[in-house]
Amino acid sequence: MKRPKISVIIPAFNEENAVGLVVKAIPSEWVDHVIVVNNASTDDTRRSAEKEGAIVIDQPAKGYGNACLKGIEYVNNMSEKPDIIVFLDADYSDYPEELPLLVKPIIEDNVDMVIGSRALGNRDNGSMTFPQIFGNWLATRLLKLFYNYTFTDLGPFRAIKYEQLIAINMVDKTYGWTVEMQVKAAKHKLVCTEVPVNYRNRIGTSKVSGTVKGAVSAGYKILYTIFKYL
Template sequence: MNTLSIVIPALNEAENLPSVLASIPFAELKDEGWQTEVVVVDNGSTDGTGEVARTLGARVVHQPARGYGNAYRAGFEAATGDVIATGDADRTYPFDALPRLLRTLVSHDVEFMTTNRLVDGNSEAMKTSHSLANYLLSAISRTLFRNDLRDSQSGMWVFRRYVWQRLDVRSTGMAFSQEIKNAATRAGYRYLEIPIEYRKRGGQVKLNAFRDGTENLRQLFEHNFRRTHPVRRPVLSNPAREYDPA
């Protein structure tokens, strides 16, 4: 069977985890040939997040150094699957869409797949300030890295584990999301962006639009001037085109 690791960073998400893990279609994934593990990264929670995740059958990794990037580093290090899928623990990302995403990954021979939340029908799930910041940062990211990704800030990705092992990603915080995309696309990995449903968050919003947006903007320009060692093989023609299910 193919092996899949679903890595979920979590900071004080005990109330959301039961719904999040229940939304993962384990039976369907197994029927389609995927042996699946769930790795929840407890990023210094104080509400029993790790204990809840463990009782729900997840493997728990503790990362006391807070930060979105720090959590993902620990989770990716612990992941054993040949393919890694990600998403937040706040109920916003559609883990039930994983079978469809994985079928696309395989059929399109993609190495790094990211998702686009900035599509019709998702506007009510995101604060206006966050939406504007996403559009602005994504536009700047496209201009600098020329990868045509419409949503540089999305936190749901599906990728081959070897891609992560060969990338130079340095961010410890929220900028990790844009950096891993830009590092993968600039290196020449075959990539694709897929539209997804984005849902209303459960619990407390932790994102600070001004602070995190300012740091992400700084990181974009720092990363743009960094030297990249490209993968020496062909990439897809117009690789970042949005997936057309038709």
Template sequence: MQEPVIKVIIPAFNESQSIQQVIEDIPKKLVDGIVVVNNASSDATAKRARQSGATVIDQPKRGYGNACLKGIDYLKKSKNPPDIVVFLDADYSDSPDEMGQIVDPIIENNVDLVIGSRALGNREPGAMKPQQIFGNWLATSLMRLFWNAKFTDLGPFRAIKFNKLLELNMQDTTFGWTVEMQVKALKHNFAYTEVPVSYKKRIGVSKISGTINGSIKAGYKILYTIFKNL
């Protein structure tokens, strides 16, 4: 793949403290557009994203998957849809400057899907809660059991060919988004790989792993998504 069009989708719910740093650290020579999906934020997330040069679209219906689906729909209808789309969280726990190594296997080796693995990379102590670590281990173990998958993480920092993403017909609107993509990629026999990525403590409090209720809901949805795709 020569000089692909690469665009970034960043779902964001009340991430005004971090969104500018995330956008500023994205390698601008690498990407052709940054889309921040403002997911019913009540703070200055949208304003600060626009100030940093991103395109901001609104998704008033809460949910990580809802925000991602809104971003996909926007890119699908754009005049210059991407060859590759990168998903990146807005809390600055990922390192946007590592985006080159996320997209490189697609460009150089024609891989369809690349997951940034926090399990393989340099993870700051305390960056992931114990329930996140266990949840990732359980989900990837089940994928290994059912589909002989070699995933080590459900990391949100990932890249996928846009045409392949559309083939997956993504549906999940909340916490099952990442695992749905990986399970469906396995069922479609997509070529995939993982690359090690850095992971640090997020700015602000997590809306999912930072609460007991959020962790339980996320865990249930991840397991539900795996088993319904058997």
């Protein structure tokens, strides 16, 4: 079977010490383009990513969703579109080497979207804060209750068919990005599955879960998004 075209989008805000490691660890034989979205960074994120061969584009408007949308915009303007988009964080908490695990259900079983579940995999002690763990637990149960879709995580390491990503029309610009994708996947009746992924302590401090304000804002946005699309 011919390997599908795969593009990886990595939103990155001040990740100069981690993003190069992430790009380097992506199995190049599986991927056609690695796109790092430099999201208003004030450090050497751009240089670190470019050094490892990534395509780096700038998104001056802060926000995780803003960065992902910018990456999608870049892909939309490519002359040859990918078959699969993989999203991956720039903090080196995920294991990029596990990318084949995420795309194989799409390639072999015609699944539309695959979530890398940290809840099903192995996590290093302290790699997820209590608000993160509880928030994921609550959000996934609400998704089951209101949308009848079973997930165990809102993990950022995920793969989705390009055509389905465009069809669900992502719009969230900040913390609600991951749950919006899962809510819209449910509403569009996409075929979804999860695979266990491992998770380690990130390099540096989280801009979301590392602060009380960030954790509260993210929690509110996740719950708001779940109820918004009912």
